[in-house]
Amino acid sequence: MQFIIAATQGPMLESWRSGLAHVxxxxxxxxxxxxxxxxxxxxLxxxxxxxxxxxxxxVIGFAEVLSNARNDGYPGKVVTTPPFPAGPVVTDSDVLCDRLFFTFSACFLAVQRHNAVSRAERIAVLLIHLEGAAIIKFPEEVAVSAFKRAVAAFDIG
Known part of the structure; x- marks a missing residue:
């Protein structure tokens, strides 16, 4: 799988560009x-x-792949992040990184499952807009690290 990482302003992408230079x-x-x-x-x-x-x-802990029939300019498929159970706000960087790793991993797993049963509508390129996917709310180094770990953990080719 390939990825498009996007943001409304170039400076937001700098940490991602440098952190993912070898991905x-x-x-x-x-x-x-x-x-x-x-x-x-x-x-996403x-x-x-x-x-x-x-x-x-x-469903708590599970990402979904939904169809987009709205003709709204977004791709034909939408990958949802998995919901987490309600709880206190998490501020610890290690815990945030683990949660984001889980989020990305659940999304990649949903794509794998979708691709396994839907050969005609395979997802080969996933757009992750940092603001649109609400990833911008996490510290950049935490988000980049979690994404990198999830990519390395999955056979997403």
Whole structure:
């Protein structure tokens, strides 16, 4: 699988560019969601937004792949982040990194499952817009590290 990492402003991408310099299959784009979605098969969105717009039934700990029939400029598939159970706000960097690793891993697993049963609509390129996917709320070094770990942990080719 390949990735498009995007943000509305170039400086937000610098940590990602440097942190992922040796990770193959990552493209970086600057702009708003639908403006940078060309060439992507799916977009990663927070489960709250995704299920509100595209349907689905959130299940704690599981990501989903939803169909986008809205003709809204986003790709035909939407990968939702997995919901977490309610609890206290987490501020510890190690715990945040583990949660983000789990989030990315659950999303990649959902894509693998989708691709295994849907050969005609395979997801080969996933758009991750840092603001749109709400990843911007995490410290950059934590988010980059979690993404890198998840990519390394999965056979996502």
């Amino acid at each position: 193959a299959g990552v493209d970086f784009r600057e702009g708003y969601g639908t403006d940078v979605a060309h060439g992507a098969d799916a977009v 969105l927070p489960f709250q937004l995704a299920t509100d717009r595209y349907g689905g039934k959130p």
